[in-house]
Amino acid sequence: MDELHRMSKLNRKLVRDLAASKWLFLAVAIVILLGVAFFGASFLGYRNLKKSYDYTYETLRFADFTVQVVKAPEMAVEELESISGIEAVTGRMDSDIILTLSGGEEKRILARAISLPSDSRPAVNDVKVEEGSYFQDGQGSTLLVEKSFAEYHGLQPGDIVRLTVDEQEISFTIAGIVTSPEYIFPAKSRQEVLVSAETFGVVFVPQDVVPELMGKPFINEFCFLIEDGADKDVVIAEVEDALDPYIVTDVVTQADQPSNAALSMDLQEFGEMAEVFPLLFLIVGALATYILLTRIVYKQRSQIGLMRAVGYSRRQVLIHYLSFALIIGIIGAIAGTVAGYLLSEAVTNLYVGFLRIPYTRIEMGWMEWLALEEGLFIGILPCVIAGIIPALAASRLIPSEAMRTPPPASGRKMLLERLFPFLARLSSLWKIPLRNIFRNRRRSLYTIIGIAFGISLILVSAAFIDSVDYLMNLQFERIQKYDAQISFAQPQPLALADEVEDWDETERVEPILKIATRLEHGDNTYSTLTEGLPTDSELYGLYSTDGNQVTVREEGILLSEGLRNTLNIDVGDVVNVQSTSTVGQLEVVGFVKQPMGSFAYVTLEQAQSMAGGQDVITGLMLGVKPQYIDSIREKAYQIPGTASVELTSETHEKVAGLMGFLKGMMWVMLGFGAAMALAIVFTVVTVNILERSREIATMRTLGEGRGGIAAMITIENVLLGLAGLLPGILLGYGLAVFLFRLIQTDMFSFGLVIFPRTYALTAGIVILIMLISQLPGIRQVNRLDLPRVIKEQVS
């Protein structure tokens, strides 16, 4: 009973002590809150998105792998169904066809037409009907339109569109607007992930319309679901063998499927962020807790002596002071867990809305609850660990010593003063702040660490933003220098380029020939487009990894930077290049920067020989006179065989939209970093000022003005900030390198770029944070009750 009675008195003291320094405790708790919230939001966001993807894939029976062939009969499906390990298989047409939209302005777009069973849902790769209905008998020729494409062009059920194959045009009525697991991210291919809906869309046609559309029954793709427990590689090998007579052109696993690959890459980032970044906050929170509690114990020395003298045990004193740390951790962890949960929902909904994921799953399963509990634990534990040392020190104070006036704080000249004697001649304005920094070296070090961590977060976010800006500039100002690119459904004669060059609208025209190829080096293969360019191309820039402009060579092949690792290949190696017409070997003569996609580049003549030796092209790049930008598409449609016209400005806008979304997330993270730096600096600065109240009061009594005191405080804080700058930048750069490595794929080659201005901006932010965080402390100094504080001892 006595024990309880004593503890309740101590708890009363605890509550009052917390209230007396509530802003300091709150600042530290905020750091913990940010860390736990970051963890919760990232992890739960990751789990929610993963569950949403998984549920979507399961419900719509997303294929485990697909195999493309040149052409196969429908009966091949039955043969494939009998292969051991196959749960389900669908055969379909998958072909790029010209789609014409009617309406005020007729538009021609290259559409991926995929066939689905006319009277039943497909066994593999089903679609979700968002508006309208699936194909229905008696409605004439109907098709389904992928949702993002439909939204972009304002298409609705009942609208009429036309598909054109070999100049044969068939009208279709839109039966429904759908989402597909294959096109959640509406990528044209792994190399063309970010394409504008102005130039590419996906439609689904009934299988029984295919003979009319293609002139013959047509299956060129098979989609498979593998039985649970079956060996995927074995099954794929067997399927390839079975389809060998039909000439297999590509095998794409679910992992490599462009939309899924893009989503997975994004998801992986989430997961990594959930692991790495909260750690920074929690370390800083622990440091801040240590600093704060050390100060409290020092200030309450005589109280501790009194407690022990009166009869409180060491254990009770230990628990009492550890409780300060525990409460910080509990408040921060609980608030952070709630914030993290709410943020995760917000982030999930943001992503789901942005990507139009068909099914959203935000639910709290056992793993999610475990994550929340983990968040609580990781929020409280660092504080408790950090608090143990000062709490132990408090419990071990000898009562008589504790109640005695403490000796003056030790002072010494800095090592710097011995190395640079001129420093000794500095005025007190500089000498006092400099020596203060070294007077409590541990605290100064922890402050610098806290600032460095904050800076690293700021820099990582800023690096991402810079890299996106660089990517956009590289892709749309330096590589893609054409204003428009015409793509033909079928290869056209090279002479067409001269005709188009005579147009009033064009300033320059360059032909391009894109061939679907498979690159092989050793055991590594990669399917991509090999692009044949003129050697004197001015509308398509190629830049070596050093940044120098290069051109295609008469001999050899240039590869995108990302293919170096994918194919495990280097300059001088020979790569097999297989097209539908030819197989050849080319020497790799260099690698080029390629932010989006991974391509191969040869001369136009080399590409033409890969295409069977004819003088043909698949597209034209145009430099367009400014006054004709708006009308060039309509003019280009006049060329028979034009499948689509890409305007660089539209693609730029589309990519900018996605990047804007990602940049927004980075700005949030930057804000987190700044908040963390602010919280730790506020804590340390305020503690420093409070500890030196008597010193400061003495200076004021001697006649030093408020401005002089403020100047000394500012100098000390700015120097600490600058000391944290370099380690922060190095840490931030290291973190950025780590993060960016995660997002390097053949689809995106996100080079890490940090502009010099960003370092300056980061330094500026740090200085601003230092200045802002010291304001409350300086205000307190200006309000010091001088007579009282001068006589104040350790109370």
Add this chain to the structure above:
Amino acid sequence: MSKAASGKMGKFILQMRGVSRFYHMGRVKVRALSGVTLDVTRGEFIVILGPSGSGKTTLLNLVGGLDSPTSGKIIVGGRMITALDEKGLTYYRRNRIGFVFQFFNLIPTLTARENVEFAAALVNNPIDPVKMLKVVGLKRRTNHFPSELSGGEQQRVAIARALVKDPPILLCDEPTGELDFETGKRILAVMRRINEVRHKTVLLVTHNTAIGDIADRVIRLRSGEIVEDRRNPSPIDPQELRW
């Protein structure tokens, strides 16, 4: 009374007229000083005695410009300091007052000399800090930090710091409170010498009545009022003090 004091009896350096200081602690109104009227001649060595709570420290703080009276006037060197604003009081403390505290209040990260230089830097014509340290007998300790000095040495640094600005008035609040008997006497001897040689007016607050024997004048406070104000015709040498 010192020669300087007796020779300049007609010239007041400090005049207090009806000075009162009240403040509130919660609902309680505390009367720290009540209707104090006082004239101090230049060069006097005054000891102000009184028990705890008698108002002696409050009186010192008011004279030193650290606090403002609730009512009354304080004139120092012909200037009414009660009319000064915060900036004015800062300048007043800088140029007219030297403070010596019970707990020394040295800046721990500065050496003895640097502590004195810190104060010297605030005025236009300070006394040379090293010379000042010599005066208080710390010629060989100038480069030591406070943590390397004894209590008496620290207090002597504090005295040097107070005087380096060459203020006319030295205010000492329990200067021997943290010192042992012998050291305390030595400090008092330093102060007395400074008073006699440099003609500084010294107001020394203490609860130790024995110290009154070294003063030219003893003022006793009780409950915020002056209850005694007497001249000491034969001040003794501080080394002869016994308490």
